Amino acid sequence: MRTVPPEISTRPAQEGDIEALVETLAPDVAPEQVRDRWKEHTEGTRRLLLAEIDGAPVGTISIGETRHYRTDSLRALSLDVGPAHRNLGVGAALIAYAESEAIRLKFKSIHHEVGTTNDDAVRLYESQGYKHINKTVQNQWWVFPDGGNQRMEEETSWVMTKVLAVPDA
Numbered sequence: 642m643r644t645v646p647p648e649i650s651t652r653p654a655q656e657g658d659i660e661a662l663v664e665t666l667a668p669d670v671a672p673e674q675v676r677d678r679w680k681e682h683t684e685g686t687r688r689l690l691l692a693e694i695d696g697a698p699v700g701t702i703s704i705g706e707t708r709h710y711r712t713d714s715l716r717a718l719s720l721d722v723g724p725a726h727r728n729l730g731v732g733a734a735l736i737a738y739a740e741s742e743a744i745r746l747k748f749k750s751i752h753h754e755v756g757t758t759n760d761d762a763v764r765l766y767e768s769q770g771y772k773h774i775n776k777t778v779q780n781q782w783w784v785f786p787d788g789g790n791q792r793m794e795e796e797t798s799w800v801m802t803k804v805l806a807v808p809d810a
């Protein structure tokens with residue numbers, strides 16, 4: 642275990658970061674999936690955010706459009722930390738960054754759909770003050786298993802939500 646935690650910084654992703662992000666998230670996330678997230682970023686349907694250690698990307702989270710059933714809540718999605726950089730606080734730093742963006746954009750709360758069997762992620766969200774109501778949703782996303790063909794994947798998920806302390810205007 643590291644005694645001195647590394648310095649983690651966060652910022653919006655840029656086009657020049659994408660191939661380094663592809664490398665850091667491999668093999669858990671397919672290259673096409675990372676590139677597709679960037680495409681959605683350029684199309685305005687999500688904003689891709691980054692965490693860095695020593696100037697190199699180590700993880701990402703996205704913030705997206707609000708879902709019609711939760712207009713006061715910002716949707717966070719696609720939290721991934723490179724396998725070599727887990728358990729260092731990167732996930733927590735990315736969640737905190739997404740929250741600061743939600744506050745800046747004047748959302749009252751933030752939510753993230755997390756697979757009910759994804760114990761590491763559920764525990765991390767709970768440790769950051771997120772709660773879920775006892776109801777699951779079917780979360781769907783595209784994967785690129787063999788580099789070209791995309792396939793819809795589906796997971797039973799909790800909606801983990803946190804009410805934000807929005808400063809008075």
Ligand SMILES: CC(C)(COP(=O)(O)OP(=O)(O)OC[C@H]1O[C@@H](n2cnc3c(N)ncnc32)[C@H](O)[C@@H]1OP(=O)(O)O)[C@@H](O)C(=O)NCCC(=O)NCCS
Pocket residue numbers: 642643646647669719720721722723726727728729730731732733734753754755756759761762764765768
């Ligand atoms: C889930 C995931 C994002 C967590 O990312 P992470 O960077 O490892 O998260 P953190 O380091 O902030 O926290 C993880 C643990 O490390 C601990 N930790 C944080 N900083 C630490 C440090 N400096 N030294 C030792 N442990 C530390 C945390 O307390 C936490 O402990 P816990 O497992 O008992 O709750 C990562 O495992 C991942 O990418 N998984 C695959 C994709 C995925 O499931 N994404 C979530 C989709 S909803």
